[in-house]
Amino acid sequence: MSFEIPDELRFLESHEWARNEDGTARIGISDFAQDELGDIVFVEFPEEGEEITHDEEFGVVESIKAVSDLYSPVSGTVTATNDALLDAPELVNDDPYGEGWMFDIELDDPDELDDLLDAEAYRDQIE
């Protein structure tokens, strides 16, 4: 099975992705992660204005069969959340890099992104 891994994203080993959007990063979980979890039924993530720290737990994603903690790839302040997931958590399964995004974060230090896995390194990890 082959998983989609967009080149422009950066990843944590725990399968969260970050997309750099000019000082802000959008955060979600990878195609591999959503497939491993199966049918996602619940997502819990921080609220707007909350400060979160790189590598710290920021929420959970639950599928029918499992609960998984989520870790932030970067540090900063949450500027937007994808509230559509509250009613339609299955968007994470359907479109993990698009409509299944979780939140945007204003980066404390954009260089933090460089410490994450690039697409190739992430692919090596999961394959």
Next chain:
Amino acid sequence: MALREPPLAGVHDARGAETTEFGGWAMPVEFDSIRTEHEAVRESVGKFDVSHMGEIAVSGPDAAELLGRLTTNDVSALDPANAQYAMILDTEGTILDDTVIYRLPETHDAAYLFIPNAGHDEEMAERWTTHRNEWGLDATVDNRTEEYAMFAIQGPDAVDLVADAADDADEPLADLARFAATDATVADADCIAARTGYTGEDGLELIVPWDGAESVWNAFDCQPCGLGARDTLRIEAGFLLSGEDFHHAENPRNPFEADVGFAVDLDTEFIGRDALAQVAESGPDERFVGFELETRGVPRHGYEITDPAGETIGTVTSGTMSPTLSTPIGMGYVPAAYAEPGTAVAVQVRGEPKEARTRALPFLER
């Protein structure tokens, strides 16, 4: 210790099944997605490999007496080609396992076959043998768990699908009453088909010779389903899972607490009967109930149930996001005072209290 494998392990693997350990067996947990498999069973038909279930044959002049003294239901009332649900208890009335007892059609060498849960077959074969010897009964006990595969074909279209695949059955499968059984030939294999299941849907369970398992499985052209969907389906149907909703050491329960008093006949003699008679008289202190969360979250085995003020009153034993109802549902034990359907309780989900209400089982009326 190596895991036991069903005869179709390779077939499931080739179909892309994800496997899990359950009761010492490596079993398919998911073929496509739990939701897809669940919906197939609710809307049309799905097939489950449940070869991890045990099969123990009991024969001889005292077979019925031996079974009767070791299980809670009235074995003497079973006619040939019929099955009954029963509990297996210790002397205190605590559940060791639940089981289905088949009185086989008279064409069979064995008179009875009972089905302990995965991983309990050796313990139960020993329990039966030990008591037979102790009581001096004339019966043979034969653990055939690795001679039979078991498939469950479940859903509104299940009986038609099996009837079409069966070359001949002693009794038309569509005419079988609930918990009745018959001999049926499928793909040249001599099977026992019973109108039983664990999903809350109509359907059949087939006991299949190990050698014929692959051709029988392939004779049913429908969605293969894993233990994941089996769990969400049985929770919606309010059925107990051995080891989860009761466990002899970790969650000792009697049948009245577990709300399966219908499987107990106190007019028969069996191990645990006297202890149960006392419970029947005083009423159980705790009751197995269903509940539904009123806020977002998923209740899971082991989470605390509290009263609305946060005082612990019980523990969740099973829970899921119901694929059919799209609400979080669960089951567990609470003091009898909280058992009335509609009582406000809360479930602690990772330290957060989630409002919930108890409700009558099953969650899904069919």
